[in-house]
Amino acid sequence: MSAAIVVEGLERAFGEVLAVQGVDLQVEEGEIYGFLGPNGAGKTTTVRMLTTLLLPTGGRAGVAGHDVVREARDVRASIGVALQEAALDPLMTGRELIRLQATLQGIPGAEGRRRADDLLERVDLAAAADRRVGAYSGGMQRRLDLAAALVHEPQVLFLDEPTTGLDPVSRRTIWEEVRALNEEGTTVFLTTQYLEEADQLADNVAIIDSGRIVAEGTPGSLKAEIGHPHIRLQLEEGSIAQAEEICKRIGLLLPPVDGRTVLVEVEHGAADIPRVVRALDDAGIGVGSLELVHPTLDDVFVAKTGYHLEQDGEESGEQEAVKA
Amino acid sequence: MSRLATNLRVVGTLGMRSVRQTFRRPQLMAPIVVFPTLLLAIQTGGAGSAVDLPGFPPVQSFLQFMLAGAMMQSVMLAGNSGGIALAVDIEMGFTDRLFAAPISRFTIVLGRLAGTAALGLFAALWFLAIGLIFGAEIEGGVLGALIAVALATAAAVSIGGVGSSIALRTGRASIVQGLFPLVFVVLFLSTAFFPEDLMVEPARTIAKYNPLSLVVEGIREPIITGVNAADVLWAALTIAGIMAVSLLLSARALRHRLATGG
Numbered sequence: 001m002s003a004a005i006v007v008e009g010l011e012r013a014f015g016e017v018l019a020v021q022g023v024d025l026q027v028e029e030g031e032i033y034g035f036l037g038p039n040g041a042g043k044t045t046t047v048r049m050l051t052t053l054l055l056p057t058g059g060r061a062g063v064a065g066h067d068v069v070r071e072a073r074d075v076r077a078s079i080g081v082a083l084q085e086a087a088l089d090p091l092m093t094g095r096e097l098i099r100l101q102a103t104l105q106g107i108p109g110a111e112g113r114r115r116a117d118d119l120l121e122r123v124d125l126a127a128a129a130d131r132r133v134g135a136y137s138g139g140m141q142r143r144l145d146l147a148a149a150l151v152h153e154p155q156v157l158f159l160d161e162p163t164t165g166l167d168p169v170s171r172r173t174i175w176e177e178v179r180a181l182n183e184e185g186t187t188v189f190l191t192t193q194y195l196e197e198a199d200q201l202a203d204n205v206a207i208i209d210s211g212r213i214v215a216e217g218t219p220g221s222l223k224a225e226i227g228h229p230h231i232r233l234q235l236e237e238g239s240i241a242q243a244e245e246i247c248k249r250i251g252l253l254l255p256p257v258d259g260r261t262v263l264v265e266v267e268h269g270a271a272d273i274p275r276v277v278r279a280l281d282d283a284g285i286g287v288g289s290l291e292l293v294h295p296t297l298d299d300v301f302v303a304k305t306g307y308h309l310e311q312d313g314e315e316s317g318e319q320e321a322v323k324a
Numbered sequence: 325m326s327r328l329a330t331n332l333r334v335v336g337t338l339g340m341r342s343v344r345q346t347f348r349r350p351q352l353m354a355p356i357v358v359f360p361t362l363l364l365a366i367q368t369g370g371a372g373s374a375v376d377l378p379g380f381p382p383v384q385s386f387l388q389f390m391l392a393g394a395m396m397q398s399v400m401l402a403g404n405s406g407g408i409a410l411a412v413d414i415e416m417g418f419t420d421r422l423f424a425a426p427i428s429r430f431t432i433v434l435g436r437l438a439g440t441a442a443l444g445l446f447a448a449l450w451f452l453a454i455g456l457i458f459g460a461e462i463e464g465g466v467l468g469a470l471i472a473v474a475l476a477t478a479a480a481v482s483i484g485g486v487g488s489s490i491a492l493r494t495g496r497a498s499i500v501q502g503l504f505p506l507v508f509v510v511l512f513l514s515t516a517f518f519p520e521d522l523m524v525e526p527a528r529t530i531a532k533y534n535p536l537s538l539v540v541e542g543i544r545e546p547i548i549t550g551v552n553a554a555d556v557l558w559a560a561l562t563i564a565g566i567m568a569v570s571l572l573l574s575a576r577a578l579r580h581r582l583a584t585g586g
Contacts (some may be wrong), residue, residue, distance in 0.1 A: 014585075051424050054585040077426035087417030091348045092341065103337045104425035106330040132348075148421075 004029045004064060004156050004187040005050065011058030012045050019045045021211040022059065027189060027204070029155075032182050034202030034219075035191040036297065038309055042211040043191040044084055047160045050189070051081045064155045077105070080149035082142075084160040084191075090134030094125050094144050097133060098151055105152035112151070119147040123177065139170025146177060156187045163197060175201060195297040195309055205297065207304055214304040223295040226303045230254055230265040230293050231276055238285030246279045260288075269294075327428075334427050335434045342439020345409055352409060355401040355504070356447055361454065364394040367517065379521035383548045388460040391451055392472070392544035393516035396536065398447035399480035400507045404500065406440040407487020411497035414581075429582065433492070433574045437484045444480020448473040460547070468546030471556055475543045478563045485570025492577035516540045538562040 005027035012020040020042045027033040037043050048054035050063055052072040061068045064078035088097060095116055102112030120129045123143040133141060142162060149157060159178065163171040178201055182188050192198050198205050199219050207215040207222075215222055231251075235243055240259060247253055247264040250272060254263035266272035270292055280287055301309050346352045364387075372386040383389045410433075413419045422432045452469060456462070462469045491500050511517070513527055514536040523531055531537050542559020545552050 048585060053420055053423055055583055073426045076424055079424070081421075081424045083417060083420055083424075085417060087421050089341075089345070089413075089416075089418055091345050096341070096344075100337055100341060101421070101425075103334055104422065104427055106426065 002029055003027065003062075004031075005033070005062070005189060007046075007050070007059070007061045009059035010046065010049060010056055010061050012042075012049060012054065013057045019211055020049070020056075023208070023211075023213055025206055025213060025216065027156075027187060029187050030182070030185055031203040032178065032188040032190060032201050034198035034205040035189065035208060036193070036195070036198045036205055036301070036309075037191075037208035038193055041208045043193075043208055044160055045211075046208070047083075047158055047189070047191055051079060051158050052076055077152075078155045080152070080154035080157040080186075082145045082149040082157075082159050082162055084164065088133045088141055088145060090132060092133055093130050094120060094133060094136070095129040097144060098148050101148040101151045107152060115151050119150060123147045124173075137170075139166050139173065142166060142170065142174055143177070146174065150181070154186065156189060157181065159188060159190045161191055161193065163192070163194065171197075193309060195301070199297050207297075207301060209305045215300060219297060222297065222300045226295055226300055228265050228267050229269045229295065230263050231273060232291040232293050233262045233264070233276070233280070233287055234289040235260050235262065236286035236288035238280075238283070242283060243280060243285050246283055246285070247276060250276055250279065331428050331431045334425075334431045335438050338422075338432065338435020339438025339442060342406065342409065342436055343442045346405065346439070346443055352405045355405055356398055356443055357450060359401070360394045360398040360447075360451070363397065364390055364451070364454070374522075377522060379519065381519055381521075381548065384461050384463075385459065387455060387458055388548055389519075389544070390517070391455045391460060391547055392540050393511070394454075395448050395451045395472070395476045395543055396479065396514075396516050396540050397507075397511055398451065399444040399476050400483045400511065401504075402443040402447055402480045403440055403483030403485075404487050404503055404507055406436050406443070406484040407491045407500040407503070408497050410436050410488050411491035411495060411500045414491065414495040415497055423582070429578060430575060433485075433488050433571075433578060436488055437481050440484035440487075441477055441481045444477040444484075445473065447480070448476035455547070462547050463549055464546035464551040468551050471546045471551060472543045475539065475556070475559050475563065478560070478567070479539050479543075482563045482567035482570055485567055485574055489570055489573035489577050492574055492581055495581070510534065510536055514540055515544075535562045535566065 003026050007023055007025045010020055010023040011018065023046060035043050035046065045054065049056045050061055050068060052068050052075050055069060063075045066074040066078065068075050098116040098119055099112055102115055107115065120126045123146060125140060125144055125147070128136065128140060133144065136144065146162065163174050166174065175197070178188055178190065190201060202219060204217065205219055205222060206213050233243070240262065243262050244253055247262055251264040251266040254265055256262065264276065273290065273292065277287060277290070298309055368387045368390055374380060375383055375386050375389065419432060423429055452473060464471065487500055490503065513530045514534040515531050516536065520528060520531050520537070538558045539562050542555050545555040
């Protein structure tokens with residue numbers, strides 16, 4: 001397997017501000033690489049450099065075997081790009097947009113028309129193909145943007161926050177499409193501020209904060225790095241102090257969240273549950289509910305940056321970094 | 325397909341998009357056709373006897389005299405509208421889609437100008453048709469009409485280049501739109517609507533040295549007098565000069581935008 005994207009010490013300064021500070025990363029062919037971080041972390045600036053839309057001020061980057069500065073045109077011929085806030089002309093129809101994209105990629109007319117029809121079918125927009133984009137919903141616009149990025153069958157697909165602002169159903173539709181594309185062999189570089197999105201889709205994840213990569217690895221390895229799962233016990237009856245005393249003997253007691261809940265980190269995950277339940281039962285302590293909680297990418301994010309990537313609600317799709 | 329052929333095809337496609345965009349957005353179409361037509365109607369209806377003033381050039385009718393001014397106004401506004409549309413593309417990120425494609429990035433400017441040329445041609449033919457319908461004669465005949473239309477079309481491209489350079493430099497539609505009043509100032513300080521001999525100072529001197537007067541006269545002479553090689557040549561040279569400067573400025577603004585990312 002060879003690298004689809006290689007980045008070494010990549011930097012971008014805007015005046016005195018260093019938006020990207022010495023980013024190193026490698027994306028293998030055929031993988032989905034999640035680039036996770038809050039607003040303003042440097043995700044979009046990095047993507048703009050990798051897609052030749054912005055010149056780096058330091059370091060180097062190669063995409064599909066071509067240098068992004070010296071061989072920018074070759075890079076552009078090898079990549080598909082769907083940028084944040086689908087940049088679509090509301091006065092064009094979906095079909096016109098994809099045909100334009102085909103022309104931009106140098107695809108001959110008849111072939112471009114055929115691919116446009118196929119792609120519109122693929123993203124379930126055939127029925128709306130001759131409607132103006134301005135009349136499309138947010139989800140339809142993102143699907144159209146994705147289809148346009150695929151018209152020349154790119155080796156590497158850059159998706160900059162492809163589901164920001166979408167409702168959960170539209171988000172899942174995009175996820176399914178990304179997975180399908182990846183299964184067909186397309187390397188996907190995906191920036192997101194959604195933890196679940198990175199967790200669900202990415203083979204490897206890099207967490208970027210203040211222009212620097214603070215963690216990189218598979219979602220599983222990153223989560224494993226920061227600790228074991230914990231059991232969350234909601235007590236129904238009995239002394240919480242006694243329950244904590246019992247749990248201490250089985251695992252690591254975590255700080256309590258309220259007067260009836262005990263959190264205990266266990267080494268063997270689900271295998272430790274019977275021991276905990278039996279010990280509490282023997283002591284006459286009733287358990288109302290029990291949950292095995294695995295570390296999340298948010299826990300990783302907190303461990304690496306000191307603050308949460310917190311969702312502001314599904315409807316708006318907005319997220320923001322909140323200092324702990 | 326060769327790189328040149330691909331780039332030419334992109335210019336054509338972007339030009340077509342530009343024309344479609346203008347026809348689909350009334351606020352872009354109105355300045356090109358509606359305003360100049362209304363102004364032409366008001367001026368010819370209200371000031372038609374101006375032709376009897378001493379110093380007014382010999383013309384068949386006031387409408388015949390005004391056609392060149394109306395064409396010039398229309399093509400200038402077409403050029404400015406092209407600049408606004410390009411700035412809107414930048415604002416909404418559509419140019420990023422174009423910049424991310426393996427084409428010469430200057431084709432984005434040329435594509436916009438191809439659309440402006442088509443709109444300039446449309447405007448010139450529109451006013452020529454209005455003139456003929458309402459009785460104006462084209463003294464230079466078919467050749468004169470072709471020259472007037474060709475000069476007006478080329479003028480649209482040169483003014484469009486100015487609009488594009490400002491759009492690329494600023495990236496803001498509101499700034500390009502702010503040039504609308506300037507278009508009228510420059511037009512009224514030329515011979516577009518008044519013969520130079522009837523102007524008072526300092527407007528007369530300004531109009532004399534205003535390059536637009538050369539362009540207007542180049543369009544007007546084939547309509548009111550006949551084809552005069554010197555007038556046509558001066559107009560063509562002036563248009564070429566504006567076009568060269570505006571394309572150079574557009575290229576520099578584009579390079580700056582690509583280097584700085586905005």
